[in-house]
Each structure stands twice: as structure tokens, then as C-alpha cells.
Amino acid sequence: MTEVLLRVENLHVSVGDTPIIQGISLEMNRGEIHAIMGRNGAGKSTLANVIMGHPAYQITNGAIHYKGQNIEDMEVFERARAGMFLSFQYPAAIPGVQVGTFLRKSVASVRGEAPSPRAFRQELNEAMKQLDMDKSFLSRYVNDGFSGGEKKRLEILQMLLLQPHLALLDETDSGLDIDALRIVAEGINAVAKDTGCLIITHYQRLLDLVKPDVVHVLIDGKIVESGGPELALKLEKEGYDWVDALA
Amino acid sequence: MTQEAQDAVGDYKYGFHDPESATIRFDKGLSEQVVRDISELKGEPEWMTDIRVKAYHHFMEREMPTWGNCDSLAGIDFDNVTYFLRSSDKTEKDWDDVPDDIKRTFDRLGIPEAEQKWLGGVTAQYESEAVYHSIREDLEEQGVLFLDMDSGLKEHPEIVKKYFGTVVPHTDNKFSALNTAVWSGGSFIYVPKGVHVEMPVQAYFRINAKNMGQFERTLIIADEGSSIHYVEGCTAPTYSTDSLHSAVVELIAMEGAKIRYSTVQNWSANVYNLVTKRGVAHKNATVEWVDGNIGSKLTMKYPAVLLKGEGAHAEVISVAYAGEGQHQDAGAKVHHLAPNTTSNILSKSISKNGGRSSYRGMLQVTPKAAGCRSKVVCDALMLDEDSRSDTYPTMEIGNSTADLEHEASVSKVSGDQLFYLMSRGHTEEEAMGMIVNGFFEPFTRELPMEYAVELNRLLELEMEGSIG
DSSP, X not given: OOOEEEEEEEEEEEETTEEEEEEEEEEEETTOEEEEEOOTTSSHHHHHHHHHTOTTOEEEEEEEEETTEEOTTOOHHHHHHTTEEEEOSSOOOEEEEEHHHHHHHHHHHHHSSOOOHHHHHHHHHHHHHHTTOOGGGGGSEEXXXXXXXXXXXXXXHHXXXXXXXXXXXXXXXXXXXXXXXXXXXXXXXXHHTXXXXXXXXXXXXXXXXXXXXXXXXXXXXXXXXXXXXXXXXXXXXXXXXXXXTTO | OOHHHHHHHTTOTTOOOOOOXXXXXXXXXXXXXXXXXXXXXXXXXXXXXXXXXXXXHHHHHSOOOSSSOHHHHHTOOGGGOBOOEEOSSSOBSSGGGSOHHHHHHHHHTTHHHHHHHHOSEEEEEEXXXXXXXXXXXXXXHTTOEEEEHHHHHHHOHHHHHHHTTSSSOTTSOHHHHHHHHHOOOOEEEEEOTTOBOOSOEEEEEEOOSTTBEEOOEEEEEEOTTOEEEEEEEEEOOOOSSOEEEOOEEEEEEOTTOEEEEEEEEOOOTTEEEEEEEEEEEOTTOEEEEEEEEOOOSEEEEOOEEEEOSTTOEEEEEEEEEEOTTOEEXXXXXXXXXXXXXXXXXXXXXXXXXXXXXXXEEXXXXXXXXXXXXXXXXXXXXXXXXXXXXXXXXXXXXXXXTOEEEEEEEEEEOOHHHHHHHHTTTOOHHHHHHHHHHHHHHHHHTTSOHHHHHHHHHHHHHHHTTOOO
């Protein structure tokens, strides 16, 4: 039985007085992968952030439903605890907070109880091995002085540990070399069976490794075209000029 | 605790108080007679009485400091302070012999438990005097002296006479004069040549009575090539009227010795905390102050090191947290008096809910001090718009070969950091707590682990219920 995980209805979003998203609707089932493509400034990151509840964005019209519930009044941490996850394009640094501590506390918050130290260590070891991450990561401060690639790996590590039902991946592929991209893609594929994934990207190369069910093209805050994986390939080959005519 | 008492205490978890159990309580107010009475009661040698009386007269003549927080200082009513209160007739070596109500207090503070687990010795002071004192046998066998200051004077008058007031003379400032006049309790430590005290020793200071003045006096001497880590904790009940804590701490590190002095000051928000702490480091010796100021109404405290011998080193790591109605005026002073001396100063402060934190620092390099190095870093974190942070660094550089670095930063918690942490399931308070603990981490990691955990928990409590 399919379960509608995320339903975005005629969504309008502004920052201050500036409208960014101007009427987006989409529906995603659990286990599906959707890709959102578009040029810089089209509103892709705004969409991911507003779904997660970033306070800088105001919904001026429309609604977001998660698991059948309008989430407008849910706090950011409540969304996280309900199974939503955002992999940040630019994750913030938290100096002085060690990665290991941060992961343990986050897992405890999202699951509602602290895992046993032993079980957690094992889980952590496996996930880090899968992402080819060295244990020395754990004693570093969260994102502090991390390279772009290290930040993205830490995001995916969190996704593996938090086991979200809805994963919003905001340009997770940018700044990754080809080996890192492959590892990150494997991480996404590992959770994608049970999770709805909304992948925001500029490029086809991640979609070669993580196969989307649906591709949406976003221009000026609107979805102008939706289709299957072939749409991403067409964009790769022909660029965005042809979709401008649709806007 | 009654609900009313609980309301008054608020978030401060040590704000409980017990009924007073004074066996001797002096009338409020200060006079030469009070000073003489304290000395006589303690059966002190005449030279100590003389020092006290001299200091008393200096205190009366000396002006209040004209910096720091003058308005707040003007609020101290010296006539409304109890200068001496004895709550137990002697200092016990066994917790079971400490009067029940006092023992209960220290149980609640976790002191006996900490002693068993990780300390080499403990002094517990309640009001004016130590009620409990013990030291591990192996340390005693190595000749380490660890006593409360009153016993130190009784049992080792020659050592006390030689060093008392040599690092912090009574003429240093108004409050060092006051302390010298009416001092009671504190710790006396002597570590013999070459002895390394591996486990920290701790003193815990508790004020219980209203309008109490606590004036402990600590003297630590580490002889050549020895080392010791001394830890100090302090709390008091929350009353609507103020208490006064004015301590003097003198450290003497002989050639090649190392003294680390760690404090987590967590007085309730009605305590004036006006403390003079200074250490002397002789040739190749190290003095380290690890100084945390979380509580109090007004703290004025600038741990200092005199680098007197060639190659001596000073380390001052301090944090200050100023919440509603609090002013933490703290910092560090280092005097490079000899060649090739080095120092590091790291100061971190957080202000919140209208609290005010100031860094006040002094770095002096005398003409004799060739080839010395110093690094000063001050970071301030503001948690809201109503709070205040100031930096008052002073540098007096008399030798052009000095290699000096100074960095300062003021930052705010960013919305991006909060959003990031909240997206991982943390409430805004929890997120703020993590950011604050992270900011203090360079300090916390220097503390014994048990203290670090306690401090992190305290800061998390401070963040609770505070975000509107």
C-alpha cells in the first residue's frame, strides 16, 4: 500500500517582503525519490528549508502536509523527532562540541531515548565504515574547520543514524569528488527503501547513482515540468534554456 | 523546601539553606575589638593579632576601588555583615562526627562521594571555619601538609609567618586588607621538595547564614620540583539580602614546581565575590589558574601571577557567565619580571538576560624581562541584545624583545547554528546549551572530569526556561 508521506499544496513562501516560492504542489510517497532541479536562485533550497521549518521563511499561502498532517505549527525539533531530516548545503559549525557527543545526543533526542552506549558504538562504527570515515572524526568539533566533503559526509552519517522517514538533501553532491560522491550515494540508497527522499541538485551525476522516480524542474519559484529520470538527462544535455519557455 | 523558598531560589539548585547552628556568632559590624576578639578566640600568636589590627586600620582608611562596578560596590553595607560565625566546635576527620545538619548539606553537594572517588584530600568549610578535613595517608607519609588555615597557623607557625602576606600584602587593596583583618578558615598546603601530588585536593566553601561574610585565607607552597592541583568549589543559599565573600589566596611555586588552582565559583546571586588571588613562580616554575565564575551578584577577581624567576610560566584560563542581575568583572594579571618567562591568558565570557561580563586584564613586561612571550585571547559570546560585554586590556611593555599576541572577539549565537541543532531534534534551550558548553569547552577540558560534567549540567540548567 502506498503511503503519501509529503504533500505540498500550492505553496507560497516569502523572505521578508520578497516572494521566493510562488505556488508549488507536489506529492511524494514513502520509498520514492524525487529530484528537484533548477538554476541558482530558483527557490530549491528555500523549499527544503521551509519544509524543515526554518524561521526566516514565511508561508504566505498554501500548506505542507507530512504524514497527513499540516505541519505549519510544528517546531523544527518536533519535525525532526517526527522523522524529518535535512541534509544542509552549508551545515553550521558548532565549535567546542565534539562530533561523537553531538551524534549521541541527536540520536537520543530524535528517538526519544538514549541508546545504550554499546549498541550506539556498534551502530556508529558500522555507519562510519560504510561512509569510509575515520574514527578521528568523532573527537573533532562539529563542522569546525571541515572541508566541504567532510561536512557532507557528516550530514549523511547523521542521516544513517537518525533513520528519517523523509530526507531532504540540499545539494549534498556539491563539493564532492567522484569517490566521495559514490560513497554518499550509497549512503542515500541505503536509507531510500523506507524513506522518501527529496534531492535538490544542479547536476545529473548524483542521479546516475541515486535513481529518481520523479524529476521536477523549478524555475522562479514554480515547478514548470515534472517527469521521469529522462527529464534529468535532457537537462544535462540541453541545459535549462528550453524550460524557460515553459515558465 | 517550601514552595515560597523554591520560588525565591529559582533555577539555582544550591539555593537551599539549613537552620543556622551557631555555637559562636559575633554581632554584626566591624571594629578593632571584633578583629581582636576573632584573634583571641582562635588563640593566635601576637604577631598575627598585630597584622590583623594593622590591616583593619588600613581597611578603614582605604578608598573603595574606583573601577569595576562602583554602584554595585556602594551597595555593600559593611555594618550589616556578620564577620565571624562558628557552627561547629572543631574540625572533624570523620564525616560521621560532623554535626548532622551540616553533614547533610555537604552530602547534598556530593562532597563525601567525590572524596571517595577521586580526591587526595578535602577541606569543607561552613561559614567561618572548616568543619571537616582529611588527607590521604600516603600523602601525609610523604610529608605533604594539607590543613585548614587555622590549624596551619597553630601547627606550623614558622611556615605561615614566613610566607603569610608576602604575595598579597594587606595594603594591596581594600578587600585584601579586610580579609587580612578578619580572615578565618581557608587552606594551608605545603608540598615538600620533589613530591608530586597526583590526585587533586579540594576545598569546598559553603555560606549558609544570612548576611554572612566569609573571609577564607589560603596559602599554598610547592617546594622545589614538586606539584599539586588544588580545586575549590563554593555555593550559598539564595537570600533577599546580600552576603560577602572576600578571600585571599597566595601561591608560591619554588624552582621547578607547578601549582594548578582550579575554581568553579557558583555562589548564589546575592553574594558579593571580591577575591584577591595571586601566585609567585620562581625559576622554571609554573602557576596555573583555571577560574570559572558562574554565580554571584558581583565578582571582581583577577587571578595574577608574578613571574619572578627565569623561565617561569603562567597560565590563566577563565570563564565567566553573567545572567540576569549579575556582573562578572574578571580577568587576569601577569607580570613578567624575569627573562624568558612565558604566559598564556584565555578568557571566555557569556552574557545573557541583561547580564554583564567584563574582561579586565593586565600584562606587564619589565625592562629586565628579555625574551619573554605572552599570548592573550579574549572571546565574548552574547546570547541576546540586552546583555553587555566589555574588554579592558592593559599592557605595560618595558622590554622591546617581548613577543606578544593579543586576540579578542565578540560573537552572537547565530540563527543558523540554532536551526541546525534544532533540525537534529534539539529544543531551542538544548541547542543553546550545546552552543554554550561548546564555547566554554577550552576551559571545561582543563577541569577534572567530574567537575566538567557538573559544570556542563549547570550551564544547561541556566539555559532552561530562558528563551521566549
